[in-house]
Amino acid sequence: MKFKxxxxxxxxxxxxxxxxxYEKALGLKELRRKEAEDGSFILVFMGDGTTEHQIELTWLRDRKEPYDLSDNEIHLAFVVDDFEAAYQHHKEMGCICYENKKMGIYFIEDPDGYWIEIIPEKR
Structure with a gap:
């Protein structure tokens, strides 16, 4: 048995x-979309064009209050080939929410409060 x-x-x-x-901050593109016949939800799958892994953005029609992300200890991580350019881009966007210069990483925050770790490509 093999999982992916x-x-x-x-x-x-x-x-x-x-x-x-996600398009502006990470260059992701919408790959596909599924809309419920009754309009109760929309799923949008976004990808980087390099890996098979996708982000599924789920919108629920009846949800009005922000999601409780608790301590937000769960996050995605992206490796970037030009760390300095990415850092400047995210700084200009105003979405950097945490930096750990000692580890050489930083996090950006999406509109709903999810954190995304940005990691330099290993050289």
Missing amino acids: MAHTNFNVLDLEKSIAF
Whole structure:
């Protein structure tokens, strides 16, 4: 038996705002979309064009209050080939929420409060 990672789900309040964030911050593109016939939910799968792993953004029509992310200890991590350029881009976007210069990493925060770790490519 063999398992393979497929996707990570983030529930979002404003789907279009979240799609725009992931496109601008990380260069992800919408790969596919599933909409419930009754309009109760929309799933948008986004990918980086390099790996098979995707982010599934889930929008629920009846959800009005922000999601409780507790201590937000769960996060995604992205490796970037030009760490300094990515850092400047995210700094200009105003989405850097935590830096650990000693470890050489930082985190960005999406519109719903999810943290995403940015890691330099190993050289």
